[in-house]
Amino acid sequence: MKGNRIGNFCWRLALPAVLIAAWYYATEIRPMLHPTLLPSPLAVLRMFWKLLWNGELFVHIGASLLRIFYANLAALALGVPLGLAMGLFRPVERLLDGLLSIFRPIPPLAWVPLSILWLGIGTTSVVFITFLAAFFAIVINTIAGARAVDRLHMRAALSLGASRRRIMTHVVLPTVASYVFTGLRIAIGVSWMSIVAAELIAASSGLGYMITYYREALRTDAIIVGMLTIGVIGLAMDLATRRIEQWLMPWRTGYHLA
Amino acid sequence: MTAAGAKISVQGVAKTFQSAAGDAVSALGEVDLDIAPGEFVSIVGPSGCGKSTLLNVLAGFEEPSQGEALMDGRPIRGPGPERGVVFQEYALFPWLTVAGNVAFGPASRGIAADEVAARVRHYVAMVKLDGSERKYPHELSGGMRQRCALARCIANDPDVLLMDEPLAALDALTRLSLQDELLRIWSEASRERPKTVLYITHAIDEAIYLSDRVVVMSERPGRIRRVIEVPFARPRAPEIRTDPRFHALTDEIWLLLRREP
Ligand SMILES: Nc1ncnc2c1ncn2[C@@H]1O[C@H](COP(=O)(O)OP(=O)(O)O)[C@@H](O)[C@H]1O
Ligand SMILES: [Mg+2]
Numbered sequence: 001m002k003g004n005r006i007g008n009f010c011w012r013l014a015l016p017a018v019l020i021a022a023w024y025y026a027t028e029i030r031p032m033l034h035p036t037l038l039p040s041p042l043a044v045l046r047m048f049w050k051l052l053w054n055g056e057l058f059v060h061i062g063a064s065l066l067r068i069f070y071a072n073l074a075a076l077a078l079g080v081p082l083g084l085a086m087g088l089f090r091p092v093e094r095l096l097d098g099l100l101s102i103f104r105p106i107p108p109l110a111w112v113p114l115s116i117l118w119l120g121i122g123t124t125s126v127v128f129i130t131f132l133a134a135f136f137a138i139v140i141n142t143i144a145g146a147r148a149v150d151r152l153h154m155r156a157a158l159s160l161g162a163s164r165r166r167i168m169t170h171v172v173l174p175t176v177a178s179y180v181f182t183g184l185r186i187a188i189g190v191s192w193m194s195i196v197a198a199e200l201i202a203a204s205s206g207l208g209y210m211i212t213y214y215r216e217a218l219r220t221d222a223i224i225v226g227m228l229t230i231g232v233i234g235l236a237m238d239l240a241t242r243r244i245e246q247w248l249m250p251w252r253t254g255y256h257l258a
Numbered sequence: 259m260t261a262a263g264a265k266i267s268v269q270g271v272a273k274t275f276q277s278a279a280g281d282a283v284s285a286l287g288e289v290d291l292d293i294a295p296g297e298f299v300s301i302v303g304p305s306g307c308g309k310s311t312l313l314n315v316l317a318g319f320e321e322p323s324q325g326e327a328l329m330d331g332r333p334i335r336g337p338g339p340e341r342g343v344v345f346q347e348y349a350l351f352p353w354l355t356v357a358g359n360v361a362f363g364p365a366s367r368g369i370a371a372d373e374v375a376a377r378v379r380h381y382v383a384m385v386k387l388d389g390s391e392r393k394y395p396h397e398l399s400g401g402m403r404q405r406c407a408l409a410r411c412i413a414n415d416p417d418v419l420l421m422d423e424p425l426a427a428l429d430a431l432t433r434l435s436l437q438d439e440l441l442r443i444w445s446e447a448s449r450e451r452p453k454t455v456l457y458i459t460h461a462i463d464e465a466i467y468l469s470d471r472v473v474v475m476s477e478r479p480g481r482i483r484r485v486i487e488v489p490f491a492r493p494r495a496p497e498i499r500t501d502p503r504f505h506a507l508t509d510e511i512w513l514l515l516r517r518e519p
Contacts, residue, residue, distance in 0.1 A: 161339030
């Protein structure tokens with residue numbers, strides 16, 4: 001089993017290793033491109049150290065992460081009650097479904113111009129755009145969760161003497177919770193994508209801003225540092241939410257296996 | 259025609275469903291049945307004949323289209339803790355451990371926490387799941403899940419147990435051993451107060467082995483074809499399966515089920 005896992009891990013790393021080798025070859029051993037178009041991996045690594053040691057990278061990572069946090073917090077605070085109300089009560093759903101269906105297909109980035117007009121350039125704008133991305137993922141999943149309450153669980157709870165209130169807290173909520181978590185995982189993914197795009201335009205800090213800043217300075221090595229940082233942090237956040245999910249909802253593994 | 263003092267009384271109950279296409283599906287014909295306190299009654303019948311529908315009416319999940327179902331002489335209106343249900347699909351709460359599932363009923367009814375804990379210990383031990391209290395349903399085998407569902411139901415101390423093919427999803431060996439377990443648990447739980455059981459199955463031998471009476475139903479819309487008394491004394495032991503009368507009864511029910519309507 002363990003050997004298998006190590007083999008699995010090596011297998012995953014194989015392609016990135018080949019890519020880096022090719023990159024190294026094409027830039028250091030037989031330079032084919034101008035360093036402004038594609039700097040060598042060593043140059044990127046040097047730039048990474050520099051941005052790490054002068055603290056710049058941390059400032060941008062911190063700014064982006066904080067915005068992600070606020071945006072998802074707001075998305076949860078608004079999306080979960082709204083999704084619950086829509087999933088459980090038909091009239092609420094009829095009232096809101098049309099509105100939601102029209103706004104949902106609008107990419108968060110299409111809000112950038114309005115958001116800059118209304119909220120100016122800065123954290124508020126970026127949080128707003130990121131919030132929109134996260135919000136829909138959470139609402140949609142919460143609605144699905146509220147509808148996914150198993151009729152058998154409902155019947156079992158009723159014939160065990162559970163009150164409506166207890167059914168709400170002990171049957172509906174646990175069912176919804178796992179859907180909300182799935183929603184949150186998707187939300188963190190999409191908000192991470194849209195925050196970088198929003199920061200490209202509407203901010204003066206954050207990883208997205210860092211990338212535009214160095215584009216204007218033609219520092220491709222710093223751009224690549226920014227991009228790879230985004231990839232690595234995105235991956236880490238996804239792994240972390242999975243871990244938290246396993247810890248908070250140990251029964252969920254059953255669903256995956258079944 | 260209702261026997262005075264019947265625990266459960268089904269009086270002319272019939273059920274018609276509206277199918278998705280809009281036409282009416284008669285699921286259950288008119289059924290009359292009285293079950294005495296502490297009695298164990300099984301229903302066998304072809305699949306789709308309305309057995310689950312009848313049980314759902316008694317559980318209060320469905321309203322009859324016709325007739326009335328009574329418990330202790332009072333009409334059944336909706337589900338209630340005095341009628342425990344055991345489902346074929348177990349219907350355990352996957353987010354609760356074995357102990358959490360067993361505690362659900364007592365805790366729902368506002369019983370004090372230490373009393374709930376004592377009941378959990380008692381009933382978990384009764385179904386021989388001690389040691390697995392902290393496991394989640396997905397970590398249990400099918401047989402253990404059904405034991406847990408049984409404990410959850412009985413821990414709530416219902417007067418009536420409604421069981422819809424509880425052993426149908428299990429393999430043959432587990433089923434045989436759980437039949438004996440079921441009888442033992444039923445008699446242990448009945449010590450303080452008799453527990454009346456309505457048990458649905460499609461296994462004829464299971465119905466005979468467990469019950470005082472076996473109700474044989476016809477094809478959909480199901481009606482009662484005959485009610486058969488089982489002559490074996492309790493407690494029952496596996497030896498009765500080889501008794502010639504056991505085979506005679508099996509054959510009799512088999513023929514009833516096969517007979518054209
Ligand atoms: N909610 C429902 N809507 C429409 N038809 C139903 C519904 N429930 C059951 N039926 C139909 O009623 C008949 C009896 O069903 P059921 O009581 O589940 O049978 P059994 O448990 O004896 O196999 C079946 O033909 C089934 O398709
Ligand atoms: Mg059935």
